[in-house]
Amino acid sequence: MLKLIMTALFALGLSAGVVLAAGSATPTDPWTEKWGDLGPDYTAAEALVKEEKFAEAITALEALPKQDDPRVINYIAFSTRKLGDTDKAIALYTKALTIAPEFTLAHEYLGEAYIQAKDLEKAKAELATIETLCGNQDCEEYKDLAEDIKKAEGGAS
Secondary structure (H helix, E strand, O other): OHHHHHHHHHHHHHHHHHHHHHHOOOOOOHHHHHHOOOOHHHHHHHHHHHOOOHHHHHHHHHOOOOOOOHHHHHHHHHHHHHOOOHHHHHHHHHHHHHHOOOOHHHHHHHHHHHHHOOOHHHHHHHHHHHHHHHOOOOOHHHHHHHHHHHHHOOOOO
16 A cells, blocks of 8 residues: 555655646756756666665666766765765765766765765865855755765764
């Protein structure tokens, strides 16, 4: 029964997202307007990432036609990092940021990778970059990375 309910909610969510994207000037995410819609295969791959099915997500992301899109590279990097290959993930985040230096989510995740690599100075540099890009400390990426740095330094959450 729970599976049926979740399937129905997922379908409604997808329908609402399609209507929003088609009938509104506001894109479903801020990067869609800038880089375009990657389509349902990307959405499915993104869902695998969010479900923490990282190996499957990498396979799905690597099958997408736009391998130079920073969102695709970012999620491959994220999944790679979650599977334990921090060095490869850092290289991939760097590649995404070479293409799109303003991509704050990739900066956040790169900072998280630096925390995993025990390089807090580089993580703090990413935090400073996010602050510059956001123009303040109020954006979600800044708050999330700041909290992760605080935890890594032994601070309370």
